[in-house]
Amino acid sequence: MKPAAFDYACPENVGEALTLLAERGAAARICAGGQSLGSMMNLRLVTPEVLIDIAGLSELKSIALVGGAIEVGAAVTQAEFLAWPDLASFQPLLAKMLPWIGHYQTRQRGTVCGSLAHGDPSSELPLALALLRGEVLLASRRGRRVVSAEDFQLGMMATDIREDEMIVAARLPVAQVGAASAFHEVAQRHGDFAIVAVAAFGDDKGVRIGVGGVADTPGVIDLKWPVDDTALNDFAWSLGGTDDQHATARYRRELVRRLGRRAIDEVRDAIS
Amino acid sequence: MRYLEAGKRHSVRFTLNGRSVEGEAEPRLLLSDFLRHHLGAFGTHVGCEHGSCGACTIRVDGKAVRACLLYAVQMDGRVVETVEGLANPDGLDALQAALQKHHGLQCGFCTPGILMSLSQLHDEEPKADEARIRDVLSGHICRCTGYHGIVQAALEVFGKS
Numbered sequence: 001m002k003p004a005a006f007d008y009a010c011p012e013n014v015g016e017a018l019t020l021l022a023e024r025g026a027a028a029r030i031c032a033g034g035q036s037l038g039s040m041m042n043l044r045l046v047t048p049e050v051l052i053d054i055a056g057l058s059e060l061k062s063i064a065l066v067g068g069a070i071e072v073g074a075a076v077t078q079a080e081f082l083a084w085p086d087l088a089s090f091q092p093l094l095a096k097m098l099p100w101i102g103h104y105q106t107r108q109r110g111t112v113c114g115s116l117a118h119g120d121p122s123s124e125l126p127l128a129l130a131l132l133r134g135e136v137l138l139a140s141r142r143g144r145r146v147v148s149a150e151d152f153q154l155g156m157m158a159t160d161i162r163e164d165e166m167i168v169a170a171r172l173p174v175a176q177v178g179a180a181s182a183f184h185e186v187a188q189r190h191g192d193f194a195i196v197a198v199a200a201f202g203d204d205k206g207v208r209i210g211v212g213g214v215a216d217t218p219g220v221i222d223l224k225w226p227v228d229d230t231a232l233n234d235f236a237w238s239l240g241g242t243d244d245q246h247a248t249a250r251y252r253r254e255l256v257r258r259l260g261r262r263a264i265d266e267v268r269d270a271i272s
Numbered sequence: 273m274r275y276l277e278a279g280k281r282h283s284v285r286f287t288l289n290g291r292s293v294e295g296e297a298e299p300r301l302l303l304s305d306f307l308r309h310h311l312g313a314f315g316t317h318v319g320c321e322h323g324s325c326g327a328c329t330i331r332v333d334g335k336a337v338r339a340c341l342l343y344a345v346q347m348d349g350r351v352v353e354t355v356e357g358l359a360n361p362d363g364l365d366a367l368q369a370a371l372q373k374h375h376g377l378q379c380g381f382c383t384p385g386i387l388m389s390l391s392q393l394h395d396e397e398p399k400a401d402e403a404r405i406r407d408v409l410s411g412h413i414c415r416c417t418g419y420h421g422i423v424q425a426a427l428e429v430f431g432k433s
């Protein structure tokens with residue numbers, strides 16, 4: 001329960017961090033809040049040779065509106081994002097989802113982008129990124145690139161971040177006028193990993209549903225009004241959940257149907 | 273760039289409960305172990321060591337965080353508070369006294385962490401309601417009390433009972 005030995009680097013800016021990443025590649029790991037990585041290092045599931053701590057980089061601390069999206073820097077903690085005064089007005093869905101990430105104590109260190117980099121399919125931020133069709137901004141010595149949510153998360157805890165790259169920001173689209181959203185989650189205790197999390201947003205044309213906790217990556221589907229139980233049932237089966245120590249696949253499908261219905265009806269009632 | 277090599281000890285200096293402390297730590301040394309075994313501050317307890325149980329919760333620059341998910345070398349120049357800093361010369365602080373009164377602890381293993389979370393909550397949200405208190409307590413595991421006494425103690429201090 002103690003991490004293996006590692007070098008600890010505290011770069012002064014993103015440029016220094018990228019140079020170190022380019023030199024050390026897979027032997028290096030970026031650490032922002034360390035609330036997932038630190039835990040995995042204590043369990044020795046991850047044993048980096050060098051830990052690059054970016055938590056103190058002021059250039060990664062900003063939250064700003066950029067072209068219809070909220071751009072969240074890689075050093076912004078989940079608690080800071082939740083406390084951003086404009087969050088509920090620009091994207092109410094995020095204001096509903098963020099309190100479900102971990103606990104009070106872990107949200108104060110854990111970052112928005114760190115959760116995306118970790119890529120746990122039962123956590124809320126990968127689901128939010130997928131549902132909102134957000135983007136991740138990656139940087140390396142070779143340059144910067146923007147990756148769509150769909151291309152970013154490749155599988156369970158697997159992302160498109162290359163060995164010499166780091167996330168510098170995530171872009172989460174703002175809610176359109178006339179849109180409504182809903183979020184529901186079932187976990188063993190509030191703040192634990194979701195057994196099933198369902199997020200939905202829609203407008204007068206249709207509703208988009210996203211489900212976390214079932215498949216290796218968040219599942220998303222667009223449905224037209226009216227949404228009947230058959231469509232929801234088909235979606236629940238299409239996710240292909242399996243039995244594990246927390247819940248059976250059948251129980252997960254039932255949660256997708258029930259939480260999904262609740263979320264869809266809330267969106268429908270809010271826009272009508 | 274500050275670059276600290278593995279296997280070597282590096283000097284660390286920070287403020288612990290209002291007093292300047294210093295020591296030497298390898299990068300891999302957890303803050304929880306540094307507090308206990310290098311500084312002799314045994315008030316911070318160590319449970320799961322992977323951030324789940326909440327026993328090692330302390331405050332860093334005012335924020336309640338897990339000491340087992342921080343490294344001692346990250347604390348240079350920071351303000352660290354642990355359960356040892358709560359009591360005043362006259363005795364227990366209000367949260368500690370309320371826990372005693374309401375039987376908010378039995379074995380006491382989880383108590384230091386719970387106190388540090390509730391102390392931040394009280395500083396920042398002195399009017400927090402029961403739902404908010406329970407939400408903050410969800411980051412702690414207590415196997416003795418069933419939480420009821422802890423919630424009752426907090427409600428008294430937050431002026432809700």
